[in-house]
Amino acid sequence: MTAPTINKINAALAKHGIEIVKANGYYWFDDVAGTGPYVHIPSVYAPYLRDLTLEQWVQHVEDALA
Helix, strand or coil, rough: CCCCHHHHHHHHHHHHHHEEEEECCCEEEEECCCCCCCCCCCCCCCCCCCHCCCCHHHHHHHHCCC
């Protein structure tokens, strides 16, 4: 299990053109590539990145994109 950080999560999501963004008490996902059709990726309502593992953050995005 790898400890999640913004940089690690964004590096893992880069292949999808997605970036995680911190808000007040939650995290949302931004389509930084802007290349595909709009896909809604639900926000994660967790105050800390460590509330999920790095693998869970990535799986959340991949499930939404599937």
